[in-house]
Amino acid sequence: MIENTSGAVFINKPSGITSYKSLDTIKRKLATRKIGHTGTLDKFASGVMIVLTGKMTKLAGYFTGLDKDYEAVFSFGKETATLDPEGEVIAESGIPDLATIREKVKSFKGIIRQVPPAYSAIHINGKRAHEIARGGGTPDITEREVAIYTFQILSWKTPDLTVRIKCSKGTYIRSIARDLGRSCGSYAYVTSLKRTAVGKIRIEDTIDSNELDPENDIVRGKNLFSLLPDLQILSVNREIIPGILNGKKLDVKLFPGMDLSYPRFALFHEDDFVALISREMNRLKYNFVSGDLYGSYLG
Template sequence: MGNRASILLVYKPSGVTSFTSLGTIKRTVDPKVGHAGTLDKFAQGLMIALTGSMTKLNQVFSSMDKRYRATIVFGKETDTLDPEGEVIATAAVPTLEQIQDAIPLFIGDIQQSPPQYSALHIGGKRASKLAREGKVVVMEKRPVSVYSFEVVSFENDRLVADIHVSKGTYIRSLARDLALACNSRGYLVELVRTQIGPFLLKDAIPCADT
């Protein structure tokens, strides 16, 4: 089955890496399976696994826009901008009205600074590795697009939102920047990828070695 050409929709649970979540496919379908777009370890949701000749289309799938259900905690910021980091700053929690007033600032084509703790390479090294070594990491802003940002709920310090973005958009950075625009601090505590292009999470199969 090693040469089988397949497009597989995979559900990655929280707490495992994107690499680990493809373990079952590697053993049963193709040991050289690839995937179009990683998810952070704390995140969960849809991944697209490619085998055989379909791996040549990696860039096609990676370039598709994506939808997420994100939960943002306001009033605190962690160094990693996710629940796995250390709190580095605190501030007052904004009101829902303040948040809704700030959201339009991040709709459309925007310039975004990726998180220091990311897989992006700077000078041949991963930014996350440099950050963990205590080095100052300057992340240059990049153009991304946010097509929609819809508030689902807001309770205490937590905002749940459905967000539709272009490839390369960091929801962790979006959480940070939205909080700063509200004169607060924020980080992403939960993230679920619900769609990649036309592909939906509800059609994915659980394939994680947990």
Template sequence: MGRNAVILVDKGEGITSFDCLGRIKHNVNKKTGHCGTLDRFAHGLIVVLCGTYTHMVPAFMGLDKTYEATIEFGRMTDTLDPEGEVLETGEIPDLETIKMAVEKLTGDIMQMPPLYSAIHVNGKRSYQMARSGQEVELTPRPIKIYKAEILSWEAPFLKIRLEVSKGTYIRSYARDLGHECGSCAYVKELYRTKIGPFSIDEAIRFDDIEAMQNLADSESLISRLPGFIRMEVDDTEAFKAKNGYVLPSIRKRIPEGTRFAMLLNQGKAVCIYAPQERKILCQMGVDNG
């Protein structure tokens, strides 16, 4: 049966993000989209949007993320993960050297994405060009490491928790950390535990997708997005909004800095409006997609 939904999924290792999408689409019989891929070797949280909620993808894509990574020093693969071929070996640094490197790589930094990534270069995916032996020219991107907490060190394996901005590649972080230590490194294990306000503890396991039970209420999940408000509108305003037009009487009541406003009429959701773009992102209660 079709449904519009926001679904938090705990993706397992060896499963692609598209595997999750395909399984959910089969069950809901609707258009689906995810809010940021998670590498096949990694596991943890992904957010899947179904039906009319797929128009909310940009709102979720910009959220910060939290990871727990196991980084192996003294080895680096071409893909910067355990699925690649070893390109480089080096000495194992001591913990004090690693701590100094972690501190240096915290805050606002410029990060070079991995060659094996989904970034578009001249109309092609970077990983497709790398696999075919083509030269790939990537440019560093500004990202932020809000917090880096070392959880354990059992040489050559460092376990670390990272709170990062959108666009951050943990594989690139491991590569750069290794080089800062005068060695090399790659991500051996990766676990995503948070996306914005959403936690892995709220997610359903991939194996439980078929049942599609115990799902969190989608409206309550959306209401936790940063800069979100709920606003009651009258019948006329609701009628206009249902037909794609948000009246000035609504816009002037929206507080400055609001990113998303769920418009309600007699307590029932009508639509989600992005005042900064003056755009209705999705109609609520519309069974399409």
């Protein structure tokens, strides 16, 4: 039995199973239900998923915000209801030439606006969009702004375009395929999708969940917090820890070396995680405090 299951596991989700189902093996091996992923991958998709466990599930919001890298295949000439291989074909058209596609790709770089797919996990009035769509309704999904940092064409073999895309959180690659197809006077959907990176974590850093070794594959402590952008890791003196654990008002003077250009700070005493705090204007506030240290530092 693993004494401390709090941390992160980086898995390579296979295609053919849902993101939720992919967590079953980890739950079983760690003997815990306190577990969650930080970004859904469609059932047909594969690739990097960051899975948080134990008390580190509180970090989910921070990891969800990380940029993502994908490799995908867009098939032109057809559009499916789900914009992926699992949906029925709802529209067909001619296939554009590569020159047209290259020209239109230019407008999909930088800050763009897109409407997420009808078959998605977006919440609308308490229901998932895909639940509404599968029930025969038309979900009213608001257009959103996302950032496309890079959009590379890797190959073209009619009708399939292989691409590499780096984008912000909340970007739907299926929506890009749909909108690119329509902008070319055609249709398109995603036939293959692999997430190759989440933030600093690349596909090479992941494991198959079936091969999880709880003793060695859980990422913890400073190694975990170093993956978050805009965060400074600070070492604190033992003397101030009881005050932090008791919620004492935070003062910059308590933290020599604090760089106020950062919005967030992970506090450590040696290898012990103490607290995550953040800065708003010139005031510091608690985000969450480690509950593992009370016996050691308040005894």
